[in-house]
Amino acid sequence: MPSVTHDDAPPLADLMPWSVAPPRLGRGWPTGPDAASLKARWDALLKAEGPDREALFEPTRARTLRSAVGQLPGHTGGTERLARASGPCPEPVRVLHAPFDEQWLIPDHRLIDAARPELWRVADAEQVFVVETPADGQGPQLLATSLLPLLRPGRVRPLYRRPDGAEPNLAPGLLEHLRARLGAPVEPLDVLAWILAVVRPDLTVPLTGDPDVWSRGVESGHRTLWLMRRDGDRPKLPGGRRPYVRAPLPSRPLVLDYDRDEEALLLDDGRVSPVPPAAWDFEAGGVRVLEQWFAARVAEPESGTLAAIRPATWPQTWTSELLELITVLALLADAQPFQDESTSRITATDLREAGVLPVPESARCPASVLDGHEEGPEGQLSLL
Numbered sequence: 449m450p451s452v453t454h455d456d457a458p459p460l461a462d463l464m465p466w467s468v469a470p471p472r473l474g475r476g477w478p479t480g481p482d483a484a485s486l487k488a489r490w491d492a493l494l495k496a497e498g499p500d501r502e503a504l505f506e507p508t509r510a511r512t513l514r515s516a517v518g519q520l521p522g523h524t525g526g527t528e529r530l531a532r533a534s535g536p537c538p539e540p541v542r543v544l545h546a547p548f549d550e551q552w553l554i555p556d557h558r559l560i561d562a563a564r565p566e567l568w569r570v571a572d573a574e575q576v577f578v579v580e581t582p583a584d585g586q587g588p589q590l591l592a593t594s595l596l597p598l599l600r601p602g603r604v605r606p607l608y609r610r611p612d613g614a615e616p617n618l619a620p621g622l623l624e625h626l627r628a629r630l631g632a633p634v635e636p637l638d639v640l641a642w643i644l645a646v647v648r649p650d651l652t653v654p655l656t657g658d659p660d661v662w663s664r665g666v667e668s669g670h671r672t673l674w675l676m677r678r679d680g681d682r683p684k685l686p687g688g689r690r691p692y693v694r695a696p697l698p699s700r701p702l703v704l705d706y707d708r709d710e711e712a713l714l715l716d717d718g719r720v721s722p723v724p725p726a727a728w729d730f731e732a733g734g735v736r737v738l739e740q741w742f743a744a745r746v747a748e749p750e751s752g753t754l755a756a757i758r759p760a761t762w763p764q765t766w767t768s769e770l771l772e773l774i775t776v777l778a779l780l781a782d783a784q785p786f787q788d789e790s791t792s793r794i795t796a797t798d799l800r801e802a803g804v805l806p807v808p809e810s811a812r813c814p815a816s817v818l819d820g821h822e823e824g825p826e827g828q829l830s831l832l
Contacts, residue, residue, distance in 0.1 A: 456795040457652040458805065460590075460605070460643065464578065465811040466617045467603040471596070474561030475506040477754035478554040479598070481745050482649065482763060483540040486554050487753040490537035493530075502752050505530065510561035517557045521569040525556040533558075544597040547581065547732030548773060549741050550678075553598070566814040570606050571596050576614035576640060576677065578605040580651065585734040588780075589647050592640065592676045599733075607640055609815045620811055621804040629657045629794060641669025644676075645786040655794035668786040675776050683775050685724075691774045697717035699761040704742040713738070713774070726781035727774050737777060741770070 461467070473479065480486050493504050505513055513531035525538040540555050545551035557563050567577075580589040580602030591597070597604055609615040616623070616636035626634045643653050645668045656662050674680055684690060697718030705714040707727045712721040713728070730737050745766060750756035799805040 457654040458796040460651045464605040465807045467605045470600050471564045472562040474508045481551050483552045486540045487537040489757045500767045520557045523555045525541040544593045545596045572611050576607040594677045619807050630659045638666045641666045644672045645669035645750045656790045657792035658790040661790040724778045727778040730777040
């Protein structure tokens with residue numbers, strides 16, 4: 449088979465055709481790095497009355513205390529208007545708030561301007577969300593997460609169109625075509641692993657017809673998936689090195705710095721090492737990940753707002769999360785880019801000739817029939 453130009457590599461948008469805009473919160477206080485603060489914010493909102501509750505809520509054109517909305521799929525939050533709401537805070541859920549920054553969210557539709565219910569309907573233990581990062585930024589073009597992603601502005605592409613890992617969000621016929629060309633089993637997670645290993649800045653994805661190259665690319669991508677999802681065994685740096693606290697962190701650190709010679713992360717007088725330079729320099733979306741993660745936990749919110757309700761001191765859990773994040777970034781940064789030198793290509797032209805492309809419009813839409821009832825505004829049954 450003659451070699452082809454990169455221009456004939458199929459776009460990600462054709463290989464994973466269903467995509468959704470990321471959720472838009474409209475207000476920052478329903479999210480935070482610790483769940484206890486979110487519950488305290490909810491309690492403070494409901495204790496306030498009249499104009500005070502209105503001001504704390506931070507209304508927008510999309511959401512006010514009088515907005516009538518249904519439940520978020522899969523959650524049991526109330527549906528009465530917030531102006532007269534009572535009761536405990538819905539149990540916060542883990543979300544991906546920024547690249548590699550796992551935080552918490554109050555899963556209540558009344559608090560979220562644009563929740564994207566179609567994402568919530570397919571969010572479960574089997575799901576993997578692929579998130580596009582800004583094209584002009586440094587770092588990975590795609591992030592993968594098991595958590596509901598709140599990152600903006602890139603599109604979100606779920607791996608599965610239905611709960612429980614049913615109906616992969618792949619071009620119809622792609623799996624079968626890859627299996628026939630490669631002469632090997634190919635599963636949806638393998639396709640995603642390959643995409644993570646070879647995706648280009650323009651979000652095109654070269655496909656190989658060489659079984660050995662495919663196997664090596666998939667292996668590389670699965671390791672990236674493991675590090676990005678962080679839902680298995682805790683990763684470790686090679687050679688027995690691991691970051692840990694060398695000097696105690698202050699009760700509320702305010703300044704983050706890095707000593708490149710000593711490979712040490714400095715949080716005021718606190719000290720964490722070893723922190724490889726590659727971990728400190730790691731960027732996503734053009735922003736240094738460790739600096740963004742730290743700023744999200746120490747930035748001073750406006751006094752008198754719900755966001756001002758936060759931990760009085762630096763929690764131990766944040767230190768544990770920081771140590772793991774350093775390890776993940778170091779391992780991702782040190783990973784050798786996968787080199788696909790195969791001349792056996794599966795091009796966009798090949799996929800068109802095989803009938804895989806163009807993708808039918810139905811594949812770009814959410815699945816139309818889902819199980820389960822959803823409560824609408826004021827307790828009414830919402831029909832799907």
